[in-house]
Amino acid sequence: MHKFDEMFSQLPDNGQFQFQGQSQGGQSQVQVQGVREHYRNYALWLSRQPQEAMRARREEAEMIFRRVGITFAVYGAKDEDGAGTERLIPFDLIPRIIPAGEWATMEKGLVQRVTALNRFLHDVYHEQDIIKAGIISADQILNNAQFRKEMMGVYVPHRIYSHIAGIDIVRAPNAKGEGEYYVLEDNLRVPSGVSYMLEDRKMMMRLFPDLFSSHRVAPVMHYPDLLLETLRASAQPGAPDPTVVVLTPGMYNSAYFEHAFLAQQMGVELVEGQDLFVKDKYVYMRTTRGPKRVDVIYRRVDDDFLDPSVFRPTSTLGCDGLVDAYRSGNVSICNAIGTGVADDKSIYPYVPKMIEFYLGEKPILNNVPTYMCRNPDDLNYTLANMKDLVVKEVHGAGGYGMLVGPAATKQEIEDFRKAVEANPSGYIAQPTLSLSSCPTFVESGVAPRHIDLRPFVLSGKQVQMVPGGLTRVALKDGSLVVNSSQGGGTKDTWILEV
Amino acid sequence: MMLSRTADHLFWMSRYTERAENTARMLDVNYQTSLLPQSAAVAQVGWQGLLSISELLPAYAARHGDVEQQRVMEFMVKDDSNPSSIVSCLKAARENARAVRGSLTTEVWETQNQTWLEVNRMIREREFQRDPGQFFEWVKFRSHLSRGVTVGTMLMDEALHFMRLGTFLERADNTARLVDVKFHAVQSDFFGAASEKDQEYDFYHWSAILRSVSGFEIYRKVYRDVIKPERVADLLILRADMPRSLHASLNEVVSNLAMVANDQSSETQRRAGKLRADLQYGDIDEILATGLHAFLTQFLDRVNELGARISRDFLIPAKA
Numbered sequence: 027m028h029k030f031d032e033m034f035s036q037l038p039d040n041g042q043f044q045f046q047g048q049s050q051g052g053q054s055q056v057q058v059q060g061v062r063e064h065y066r067n068y069a070l071w072l073s074r075q076p077q078e079a080m081r082a083r084r085e086e087a088e089m090i091f092r093r094v095g096i097t098f099a100v101y102g103a104k105d106e107d108g109a110g111t112e113r114l115i116p117f118d119l120i121p122r123i124i125p126a127g128e129w130a131t132m133e134k135g136l137v138q139r140v141t142a143l144n145r146f147l148h149d150v151y152h153e154q155d156i157i158k159a160g161i162i163s164a165d166q167i168l169n170n171a172q173f174r175k176e177m178m179g180v181y182v183p184h185r186i187y188s189h190i191a192g193i194d195i196v197r198a199p200n201a202k203g204e205g206e207y208y209v210l211e212d213n214l215r216v217p218s219g220v221s222y223m224l225e226d227r228k229m230m231m232r233l234f235p236d237l238f239s240s241h242r243v244a245p246v247m248h249y250p251d252l253l254l255e256t257l258r259a260s261a262q263p264g265a266p267d268p269t270v271v272v273l274t275p276g277m278y279n280s281a282y283f284e285h286a287f288l289a290q291q292m293g294v295e296l297v298e299g300q301d302l303f304v305k306d307k308y309v310y311m312r313t314t315r316g317p318k319r320v321d322v323i324y325r326r327v328d329d330d331f332l333d334p335s336v337f338r339p340t341s342t343l344g345c346d347g348l349v350d351a352y353r354s355g356n357v358s359i360c361n362a363i364g365t366g367v368a369d370d371k372s373i374y375p376y377v378p379k380m381i382e383f384y385l386g387e388k389p390i391l392n393n394v395p396t397y398m399c400r401n402p403d404d405l406n407y408t409l410a411n412m413k414d415l416v417v418k419e420v421h422g423a424g425g426y427g428m429l430v431g432p433a434a435t436k437q438e439i440e441d442f443r444k445a446v447e448a449n450p451s452g453y454i455a456q457p458t459l460s461l462s463s464c465p466t467f468v469e470s471g472v473a474p475r476h477i478d479l480r481p482f483v484l485s486g487k488q489v490q491m492v493p494g495g496l497t498r499v500a501l502k503d504g505s506l507v508v509n510s511s512q513g514g515g516t517k518d519t520w521i522l523e524v
Numbered sequence: 525m526m527l528s529r530t531a532d533h534l535f536w537m538s539r540y541t542e543r544a545e546n547t548a549r550m551l552d553v554n555y556q557t558s559l560l561p562q563s564a565a566v567a568q569v570g571w572q573g574l575l576s577i578s579e580l581l582p583a584y585a586a587r588h589g590d591v592e593q594q595r596v597m598e599f600m601v602k603d604d605s606n607p608s609s610i611v612s613c614l615k616a617a618r619e620n621a622r623a624v625r626g627s628l629t630t631e632v633w634e635t636q637n638q639t640w641l642e643v644n645r646m647i648r649e650r651e652f653q654r655d656p657g658q659f660f661e662w663v664k665f666r667s668h669l670s671r672g673v674t675v676g677t678m679l680m681d682e683a684l685h686f687m688r689l690g691t692f693l694e695r696a697d698n699t700a701r702l703v704d705v706k707f708h709a710v711q712s713d714f715f716g717a718a719s720e721k722d723q724e725y726d727f728y729h730w731s732a733i734l735r736s737v738s739g740f741e742i743y744r745k746v747y748r749d750v751i752k753p754e755r756v757a758d759l760l761i762l763r764a765d766m767p768r769s770l771h772a773s774l775n776e777v778v779s780n781l782a783m784v785a786n787d788q789s790s791e792t793q794r795r796a797g798k799l800r801a802d803l804q805y806g807d808i809d810e811i812l813a814t815g816l817h818a819f820l821t822q823f824l825d826r827v828n829e830l831g832a833r834i835s836r837d838f839l840i841p842a843k844a
Contacts, residue, residue: 093634093638095622095634290627295530296530314528315786
């Protein structure tokens, strides 16, 4: 399973690294052969670290994370204290390193992709040229559950819909066996994880300051600044000095730490639905000095819960009349309502065509080849090859609703086959990529584990991002699922000038 | 300007922290007193008084029946069905802090969080049972730390003022209850004791009260006199320079209220000012003559009303 590693150009057959436990008497006689250029320094350093020292660092990290309260809430879970609804996100000590040259290309590709996706969203809610051009069928857009008819014809500042986009990227060998980056998924609604990117960096600098003096690691800590700039830029023209707030579902939400963290880092209020009200189509928050106008809402609440008068009527997480105020151009909502129509797995296969259609450019980043089960040919192929494919529900998220063929039992494959046959357009399939792995400090020592990367792309007056992103790692040996809800961890991500 | 909900969480975070400290103080005093030679009946009165301070006698009785030292201590320390137990207070303080962690400095949040993590560990590892005195010291220390880190790191804006309001409103309430119950306990022979044995008991009784509010040394310094009940009452009620007195607490309430005043809070400020004036110009002999219990009952009602008014004016304002 582990054939394609970030640190080593060739992994030993047993998957164990050669430098394990060979550092003695302060003198490294370590073989760090086969290490890729940009990992050379780090691998040498790692080979000199006794395992006990690494273990102690990991314990220190856990203690600090717990004290700082960097946790995610697990719905319905409780441990023996009854306080266990909060878990630490597992943090791995070994960074994922990307050479600056590779990042430069990736960054260009991300700007291109997110620009095209925003153009697509504008088009979908206005002229719908892409349908007229016959590139995507009207049915796939207009009957998509994520399409919000309420957004038709609504002006949004700078025509930006997805101000904060999280693009999931994996590295895998191409046909020639060379490493290549593939976009696995676009997250255009309320992508999360950026606080872990920042906290992981802070932790690494605290645990291993010497590494940062011996490596030129591109900084990421200015992300909240860029985010605030992006949010302010998204204000309606009538708000020259906009008041920005972060809207959270509340402290029992799994990403609450991140909501609070970002609000604090930006110096803006963290509000809940109950703190907001709409009067005469303007949005206000309740303060100790009376109502205060709100101009930009960075919402971390899904569309469905934003406004009980338009969407789910029982929702208490949003604010009555918000959509009306939004449509009247009196408040900005980031990300816009209705962005889900562009990050749906059934739309994903069309992104390369969008890039050509809207920008007249060749896509810089690859898509993973995708079989759309709504097409009879693709469906037949999928059904015939399920044991080799990854099959995903179009609306699934968080690592749920998917089948990893090579890792599934016969029964699981049969169950999934029935589900696909019953509703073909609800599924897509992709070949099982041999995702790259990265050395990870696990119980048995340093071992390869699969990783992905989620850069956070900000679109305001311009499209920008901090170098890198959040690297997620599947901590279970052989697992391809990196989601924190499924036992995934995180790593610091270094963009490195070699 | 801050969110009303945020102000509410900050206010209650401080109240619960202060309440945990005061509970620890009272438990500590009762526990220390229980180490002195005394009759079972006297000890019983002490523990009973402690429960009635917090209006918890019925809740305790329903759960545990007879008043018995170990059970009262556990009920007041770690019973999470008791909203006034130390664990419940520290949990509520931490939950309130977590809800507004973005409005707190890192240091304030981490102090709250660490206190909560530690108290769970101490209970789990039975540290409290092994050495109750040490445990109560620890709770007090964490409260000192929490107050210090607040004053030492928070921007001096509304957030801080609402936290201070919570602290001192709670303290006014807690000190008043303490005085009320402890004076009640010896009501029968209030002024001077008949026998020498009783006099000795009195010394321990009053000095215990003083110690529970860190006031023993202060008493000596201020009055340079043997411990007399009326002076203890004077110190805890009327002295503006005694940090846990009613007067000092109300001074803080009034000044912090002034800092957050809004369009609708003038009546609340007036009432707070009036209550403060009653203490400022109060006379202990007069209060004792008209009845200490009646005075304190009325005081508690007025503090309670202030709390409700602060909620209405700032923390849950009506829709505009």
